[in-house]
Amino acid sequence: MPKRSAPLPKRAPRRTQEERRRETREAVLKAAMTVLIEDGYEKFTATRVAKAAGVSRGAQENYFRTKNDLIVAATRYTLMQAAEQARVLAARKARSADPIAAFLANSKSFCFSPTYLALMEMVTVSRRNPALAKMNTPVVREFRNVLDTIWIDALCEAGYERQSVQSFVKATHYLLRGMAFASMWQSPKSEYPAILEDWHSIGRQQLKRA
Numbered sequence: 001m002p003k004r005s006a007p008l009p010k011r012a013p014r015r016t017q018e019e020r021r022r023e024t025r026e027a028v029l030k031a032a033m034t035v036l037i038e039d040g041y042e043k044f045t046a047t048r049v050a051k052a053a054g055v056s057r058g059a060q061e062n063y064f065r066t067k068n069d070l071i072v073a074a075t076r077y078t079l080m081q082a083a084e085q086a087r088v089l090a091a092r093k094a095r096s097a098d099p100i101a102a103f104l105a106n107s108k109s110f111c112f113s114p115t116y117l118a119l120m121e122m123v124t125v126s127r128r129n130p131a132l133a134k135m136n137t138p139v140v141r142e143f144r145n146v147l148d149t150i151w152i153d154a155l156c157e158a159g160y161e162r163q164s165v166q167s168f169v170k171a172t173h174y175l176l177r178g179m180a181f182a183s184m185w186q187s188p189k190s191e192y193p194a195i196l197e198d199w200h201s202i203g204r205q206q207l208k209r210a
Helices: 017-043 046-053 057-061 067-093 099-111 114-126 130-157 162-182 192-206
Strands: none
Touching (some): 017 046, 017 114, 046 057, 046 067, 067 099, 067 114, 099 192, 162 192
């Protein structure tokens, strides 16, 4: 009896045009943030982004026509990814033994990241670039509101009173922004862990149970 031939492997479904467009757009946005981190705003070029993303300049310009369009879109994409990561972490840690530590760790991780240092440069550049400021400021404000809401809700779910949580979250961001800014010229940063440990203790004392 003749042997049956093995069935042919199933082909992966072809990507739709919309899926290909989305993948190309995401590749460009990721490359743009990498270039912004490595080169800074002044040396940022769309040509370098296209090369890093593996697309043509023409294809890239179908999505982003100007330098500011590209940078602001990359900023929003990166910030919303950071917010989503925080959302997942906050949901997991809200009922943990120490949600305050989770909030501080997440905030520290973001504020000391290369991405945040690039964003601080953007804020500085925006002071003398009104067009960039008009585009970028709402993006940063939206992210801050989203991120604050995520952690305020998580800490309230953990049983802390909302007003004290709001004050602590706001003060934490002010503290970490200052530390991140100082980190650009202060080295080593050996005192930072002790400062954050003290702040953790202050948070445990300041936050009131609902």
